[in-house]
Amino acid sequence: MSHDRYENPLLTRYASDAMAELWSARTKHGLWRRLWLALAESQQELGLDIPDAALEQMRASLDLSDDDFALAAKYEMDLRHDVMAHVHAWGEVCPDARPIIHLGATSCFVTDNAELIQTRRSLELVRTRLVRVIDALARFAEQWADEPCLGFTHLQPAQPTTVGKRATLWCQDLCLDLEEVEHRLARLKFRGVKGTTGTQATFLQLFGGDGAKVDRLDELVREKMDFAESYAVTGQTYPRKVDAMVLATLSGVGQSCHKAGTDLRILQHRKELEEPQGDKQIGSSAMAYKRNPMRAERMCGLARFAMSLAANGDDTAATQWLERTLDDSANRRLSLPQSCLAIDACLLIYANVAGGLLVYPKVIAANLASELPFMATEAVLMAGVEAGGDRQDLHERVRVHSRDAGRVVKEQGEANDLIARLQADDAFAGVDLSATLDPKKYIGRAPEQTRRFVEQVVGPIRERYADALTGAAGELKV
Structure with missing residues (x-):
């Protein structure tokens, strides 16, 4: 690492070495050589x-050495063209292949096809x-499926749910993201051998006008690079809508990470849940007692960055003139790899948390108990009617008592005394008010929904990707 130049934190602090390697110069230019060989x-x-x-000679030199990179850099200083710089550099290593490297091809033969491979990986x-x-x-979610907790809508106390059921909401977002990733992988195709403007004119010339051989050439290269299909037609590039998609x-994954990260930060603020923390971890350089949700915060920050990159794909797809223009090149060198790196980092953090x-x-029970009397008012009202009370009269009494109890909480900072107020009201004398304060009466089918979700939605995912669950999880760098 150089300490005199800016280093991308995605590489030095956040993303995995595996993702960084996928977008490295060695991977990219190694793919170029493999494409030229194919x-x-x-x-x-x-x-x-x-x-x-x-x-x-080509097969013996597919992996670039540091000397190869230095030679290519030297050529690029003169040629101002990265593809031709590597053509000339490899030509020096493979003198017998020099006359035929890149024969009939345009730069996008290597750049676009390599990027499709990198995207797939x-x-x-x-x-x-x-x-x-x-x-x-x-x-x-399974572990905490039965644990009642206060629910929130509009970030205001609402009907109780369970800790596990809330986790299924985070999990379901990621299951939807997984479906999208699977779909993109299933639909990702190869650019193939299409020529300068996508017409295959140069290859038709090479094969003396034999279109069948040109088609077969396209098929052979595609098969060698392990793709089932190629895009039916292209300009000079593969459709830039593919990048936008x-x-x-990836932005969708970021949205899910950000939502869950924000929820976790709120819950840590309420002291109900906490992210893991190292024994020697410091929360603040000044406030030594602090235990901050720094991992969830980092996940949110990286997710927000990845989400912002999606607009680059939209703009690039919209501004490709006719068969292509080159204003996509510099942008895509940033947006494609950095989106992958940022989401990789988000998911590493998410798995850790x-x-x-x-x-x-x-704490969860205490927070729920402070609001539960309000949640119980509908049950109290129904029990009062069953005991012979007038529904409209009881409703008004509950409304007034709830208002007054709310004032005690907000203006005096005292505990919620709604149940005591109702107990003192003769209209509710026939109601067992204590029975209405069991939290499990108000969580509905949350436990059942949680277990069913894990069985029916997560179960098949676990079966399909059993191998992925046996590998070692990536480690956080910081």
């Missing part, structure tokens, strides 16, 4: 005069990360 091999198979010695890694977080949240999918969440049942 092209040359396929051209030879279809009858072009490609010497065996050329292919042997990145989505596969994101898929693995998603599955691991889904599994961790599902285990947490991928970035939108979900696997180590701390729950404080007594």
Whole structure:
């Protein structure tokens, strides 16, 4: 690491080495060489005069050395063209192949096809990360399926739910994200061998006007690079809508991470849940007592960054003139890898937090008890009617007592005394008010819904991705 130049924190602090390697120069330019080899091999198979010695030299030098990178950089200083710089640099390593490297191809043959491979591999890694977080949240949800807690709508106290049921909401968001990632992977195709403006004119010339051989060339290269399909037509590039769709999918994962991270920060503020913390972790340089939700906060910050990158894909897809323009290049060098790196980092954090969440049942119960009398008023009203009371009269009494109890809480800072007020009201003399304060009376089917969700939604995911759940989880760098 250089301490004299800006370093991208996604690489130095947040994302995994695995994702960083997928978008590294060594991976990219190694893919370029493999694409050039696949092209040359396929051209030879279809009858072009490609010497065996050329292919042997290419196969022996697919992985770039530091000297290869230095030579390519030297060429690029003069040529101002990264693809041609690497063509010339590899030509020095493979002198017998120099005349046929990149034969008939345009730059997008290597750049676009390589980026599609990198995108596919990145989505596969994101898929693995998603599955691991889904599994961790599902285990947490099952463990706390029966634990009543105060629900919130508008961030105001509402009907109780359970700790586990709330976790299924976070988990379900990620299950929907997983479906989107799976869909993108299933629909991702290869650009293939399409030529300068997508017409395959140069390859038609190479094969003497034989269109069948041009089609076969496209198929052979696609098969060698392990893609089932190619895009039916292209301009010079593969459709930039593909990038927009991928970035939108990654943004969707970011939205889920941000939502859950925000919820966890609120719950830690209420002292009901806490993210894990290291024994020597410091919350504040000044306030030594602090225990901040720094992991959830970091997840939110990185998710927000990834979400912002989705607009780049939209703008790029919308501004590609005719067969292509090059204003996409610099943008895509940033938006594609950094979106993948940011989401990779988010899911590493999420897995760490979900696997180590701390729950404080007594605080949860106390917070619920402070609001439960208000939640119980409907049950109190119904019990009063069953005991012979007038529904409208009882409703007005409950309304007035609730208002006065609320004033005691807000203006005097005292405990909620609504039940005591009702007990002192003769209209409710025939009602067992204590029986209305059992929290489990108000959580509905939350426990059942939680267990059914884990069984019916998470269960099949666990079966499909059993191998992903046996691997080692990525570690946080900081």
